[in-house]
Amino acid sequence: MKFIFVCFVLMALSGCYGDSQTKVNDTSESTTEFNWNLPPQMALPVEPADNPVTEAKFQLGRxxxxxxxxxxxxxxxxxxxxxQKKAFADGKIRPTGGAGDLHPRNSQSLANAAWFATVTWGNPSLTTIEQQIMLPLFGTDPIEHGINETNHPAILQSILRDPRYTALFAEAYPTLQQIDWKQLVDSLATFVRGITSFRSAYDSHLAGDKSALSDSAKRGLQLFNSERLECFHCHDGHLFTDSVRDRSMRVVETPFHNTGLYNIDGLGGYPEPNTGAHEVTGRIVEMGAFRAASLRNVAVTAPYMHDGSIATLEEVIRTYAAGGRNITEGEHIGDGRRNPYKDSFIAGFDITEDEINDVIAFLNSLTDEKLLNDARYGNPFE
Structure with a gap:
């Protein structure tokens, strides 16, 4: 029954699976004004036709x-x-759900999720925030929020009986006679979609402030964009990820990359259940292929990688410099540098200690300190 309930809700609210390329048909402007807090060079994100962004839904979702x-x-x-203080990540290797289940993957930052072409580490089929929200709320493997076919009516009623929500729902959905889970999911998605982060020192640098970046960070920026390190191939553009869609795009790529973290069987295997896009598609060439995370606010979102298995930015850089990770002890022994499905850009490079520090200085400049404390995104119950 649990499986049937979750599948029913997913089909009702989430839409169908996508392909490796997703056509973006909805490029219309929102019918209501919303302050996205964007720099002039940023294109607006795509809004679902059945869930346009409004300030009232944003506040309800908050x-x-x-x-x-x-x-x-x-x-x-x-x-x-x-x-919020961790750019909407959680600082843990892997989070624990309400029933004590340990999630197999690291919590990603939600900042700028409105622009991500896919919204999880390794599922090509999840292309909207609305789809993704269903999994933590109603999913059973792992159990996160633990909402199911037995308790969901009582949970909904506990929300609707609160006078604060009476006013919030009335403002967000003034013509709707009956509130159901769709409105809760849509409002949560609207809040997440509205979490934007473009106020870092790097953004000030782009805007012309020559003093915004230290000399070390400027050298790190050059290294980051160099053919020697090749970071920019997977972490490019304003969002520092190659998994992006916005209203200017007609065809959107949804890439996933194997970065040579594991090779547990000598044949390219990754530890179950974290086999990347392969887990969904079954295609062996997508073994260990994960979405390139946005590097905005990366300095406050440790630990890193899909399973939180790398603790520091320095260790991340050293892993890429080595062309992958060679695990010599423990249950995941294997030389990821020799993974046959590894992305061709993970080829290794020479780098000095000073250059590592410069790259880290640049990555630190991507932190949006205002985001971490902005009351607009904060807890309304405090």
């Missing part, structure tokens, strides 16, 4: 995002795994 009642045990909220 309340829901921080509300522990939106869980089976009343003990966790979306903010439990996505903390």
């Amino acid at each position: 309340h829901l995002f921080y509300d522990n009642r939106l869980s089976g045990g009343g003990a966790i909220s979306c903010a439990s795994c996505h903390e």
